[in-house]
Amino acid sequence: MNAREAVERLYGGEVTGVRRAGGAIFLVSLASGEAVIAKEGVGPGATAAEAAGLRWLGEHGDLPTPRVHGHDDQWLVMQYVPPGPPTPEAAEAFGRNLAALHQRGAEAFGCPPPGGPADAWMGVAPMRNEASPDWPTFYARHRVLPYVRDCVDQGLFTQDEAELFEKLCDRLGDLAPAEPPARIHGDLWSGNVHWAADGVWLIDPAAHGGHREGDLAMLQLFGTSQLQTILGAYAEGAQDQGVPLADGWRDRVPLHQLFPLLMHAAVFGGGYARQALSAARACLR
Structure with a gap:
């Protein structure tokens, strides 16, 4: 599965563009005008660990963390913050x-x-x-x-x-x-x-x-x-x-x-x- 397919499956919407933002991180543009980040995990459990960490750190709003849109064993899709x-x-x-x-x-x-x-x-x-x-x-x-x-x-x-x-x-x-x-x-x-x-x-x-x-x-x-x-x-x-x-x-x-x-x-x-x-x-x- 590539970044385009990951966003379509885990978040939805029509993908209009995919640009590598560094390493295994991709900036994905949607027809709605929104942009999201798709990140490929480095190994087993990586996407689950990052998703859980983002939610835990951002739980009380002391410091913001990107919103997790979805993840599976290979990909994490989350909010893009300019x-x-x-x-x-x-x-x-x-x-x-x-x-x-x-x-x-x-x-x-x-x-x-x-x-x-x-x-x-x-x-x-x-x-x-x-x-x-x-x-x-x-x-x-x-x-x-x-x-x-x-x-x-x-x-x-x-x-x-x-x-x-x-x-x-x-x-x-x-x-x-x-x-x-x-x-x-x-x-x-x-x-x-x-x-x-x-x-x-x-x-x-x-x-x-x-x-x-x-x-x-x-x-x-x-x-x-x-x-x-x-x-x-x-x-x-x-x-x-x-x-x-x-x-x-x-x-x-x-x-x-x-x-x-x-x-x-x-x-x-x-x-x-x-x-x-x-x-x-x-x-x-």
């Missing part, structure tokens, strides 16, 4: 509203969104979402060690280097403050912060119950427009809600960047492996 400029006003609203979204909470660390599969994806990498008793257990078991093992198998880490990550995992309870599980986007790099005319929309989530500092660290990994305004507004918003960020949260950025760095290393290779090692060493100093 892009807009990254303004300071939009950045400040985004930071405050992200703080509110995180406080919506989750049933447990590692839990998938309601209706979402346990076996999900972050980009093109498989990712396991499984409810865990606490954040250190979840982060070690499902976010750090599986990708360390992948990197060892690929020859990217020596056994001594792998043991460094194991040592870090043993100390996670001391390195990060205990917090209740937050409702997080999970892959909040700049490409998934969609600036529109009415502010920031969240797209392409890897949503799960996690540590809120994880989303903040991801915003900083590859750089995000208006980053300092976003982070400042987030901190103010969390303070106003009575749930201020714990002291030292900026120093813990490398800890929360370990997962995306390891995932990228497992998929793309050595440069990310070196960055992950540097982050682990910084955490253990």
